[in-house]
Amino acid sequence: MAARLLYGSPVTKRLLIVDNEETILFALQRYFTRAGFIVDCASELEEAEALAIHTDYDLVIVDLALTTTGSTEGLEIIRHLRNRRSSARVIMLSAYGTTAVQHEAIRRGADIFLHKPRPLAEIASVVEQLIGGLA
Amino acid sequence: MSAMLQRLRQPGEIRVEFQPIFRVRRDHLEVYALEALARGPRGTSMERPAVMFEYARRKGAEAAIDLICMSEALRAASTLPGQPLISLNVHGSTLTGVRNFTQRFLTSAETYGIAPGRLMIEIIEHHVPWIAAKFHETLEELREAGVHIAIDDLGIGGSNFQMVVDCHPDHLKIDRHLIHGCSEDRWRRAVLQSIATLARSCDVTTIAEGIEDVADLEVLLENGIDTMQGWLYARSMPALELAKSSLLLSPPMPQRMKGSCS
Numbered sequence A: 001m002a003a004r005l006l007y008g009s010p011v012t013k014r015l016l017i018v019d020n021e022e023t024i025l026f027a028l029q030r031y032f033t034r035a036g037f038i039v040d041c042a043s044e045l046e047e048a049e050a051l052a053i054h055t056d057y058d059l060v061i062v063d064l065a066l067t068t069t070g071s072t073e074g075l076e077i078i079r080h081l082r083n084r085r086s087s088a089r090v091i092m093l094s095a096y097g098t099t100a101v102q103h104e105a106i107r108r109g110a111d112i113f114l115h116k117p118r119p120l121a122e123i124a125s126v127v128e129q130l131i132g133g134l135a
Numbered sequence B: 001m002s003a004m005l006q007r008l009r010q011p012g013e014i015r016v017e018f019q020p021i022f023r024v025r026r027d028h029l030e031v032y033a034l035e036a037l038a039r040g041p042r043g044t045s046m047e048r049p050a051v052m053f054e055y056a057r058r059k060g061a062e063a064a065i066d067l068i069c070m071s072e073a074l075r076a077a078s079t080l081p082g083q084p085l086i087s088l089n090v091h092g093s094t095l096t097g098v099r100n101f102t103q104r105f106l107t108s109a110e111t112y113g114i115a116p117g118r119l120m121i122e123i124i125e126h127h128v129p130w131i132a133a134k135f136h137e138t139l140e141e142l143r144e145a146g147v148h149i150a151i152d153d154l155g156i157g158g159s160n161f162q163m164v165v166d167c168h169p170d171h172l173k174i175d176r177h178l179i180h181g182c183s184e185d186r187w188r189r190a191v192l193q194s195i196a197t198l199a200r201s202c203d204v205t206t207i208a209e210g211i212e213d214v215a216d217l218e219v220l221l222e223n224g225i226d227t228m229q230g231w232l233y234a235r236s237m238p239a240l241e242l243a244k245s246s247l248l249l250s251p252p253m254p255q256r257m258k259g260s261c262s
Helices: A002-007 A022-034 A047-052 A073-083 A100-108 A120-131 B003-009 B050-058 B062-077 B092-097 B101-111 B132-145 B161-167 B186-203 B214-222 B237-243
Strands: A014-018 A040-041 A059-063 A087-092 A112-115 B015-024 B027-040 B085-091 B119-124 B148-154 B170-174 B203-207
Touching: A014 A022, A014 A047, A014 B062, A022 A040, A022 A120, A040 B003, A047 A059, A047 B050, A047 B237, A059 A073, A059 A120, A073 A087, A087 A120, A112 A120, A120 B161, B003 B050, B003 B062, B027 B050, B027 B062, B027 B119, B050 B062, B050 B161, B062 B085, B062 B092, B062 B101, B062 B148, B085 B092, B092 B119, B092 B132, B101 B119, B101 B132, B119 B170, B132 B148, B132 B161, B148 B161, B170 B186, B186 B203, B186 B214
Parallel strands: A014 A040, A014 A059, A059 A087, A087 A112, B027 B085, B085 B119, B119 B148, B148 B170, B170 B203
Antiparallel strands: B015 B027
């Protein structure tokens, strides 16, 4: 998959990745940057909102909880995007999402909810389905 | 406090670059001012100033970040040769929200050996409701001390005619959105013409921001707007680089511009 990503057709789609875990942020950023995406990263609600105000993203990958277990800042970010009439596709990730939270995420405008941990290749496959550009 | 906010407050994390503002004469350029432009930590989303200030605003730290940028700009400006006008961006909310702003600002300038008459405050505004009375009081204090007052990004957001009427600025900085493509857009030309008329009526200096195209430059000059900032002349650069360049002592007139100036 990595080779396909590295040598696939060039893409210039913009991704915003929001997660408070530096290791996850780093891994996703490296993976999608190498795949040819322009990638911005944020680890806080306010940072993500500030970036989304000044950039039109094709896709946002956002963790549900950005501070403590059980927090739901990710939902706020989806609300922020939709209030700004952003057409970005949204993948919400969480290790703790209940069915109610999943429904709420979709209701607010997420395209898909994925439970963590997930292999990068699987996340990439969802990205490909939503916006293409990977190979 | 979040890690990013802490980082922004660390000495040296916010960097300042300067972009020259030139007055265009028939056959030469004069350095009119240097605008200090803040940049957040390298390799982070805060490297983009618009993102950094939006973030700071959402964290309730806009004034604190403004003060850090101001201090860093004055420090860096003190290393530059000559006595150019130094222009600093300050949010309206900082002018009202920071106690004794004028005194702090002037003390900081004095520390770095910069006279108030060499300073210009560019007011930027982003929908933050400020206290009008305090805002005007601070502006009056700054004016009395000899500091120049400019409205930044005129024509977009909160930098509107209400701001002009309320602030009585001595400089209007026309936003790049109105400049780009004005040579091919009669609506932009009409707006620029009206701003030029306003400036003449009120004895105000207009500065065109983001000038990148000779055809646009000609439209501005035809309308009597002769003070320019943009990549057509010079990009922003750190103080050390600017000091080493010849831009401040003998600014070059780009070859393609010669003969196009009034």
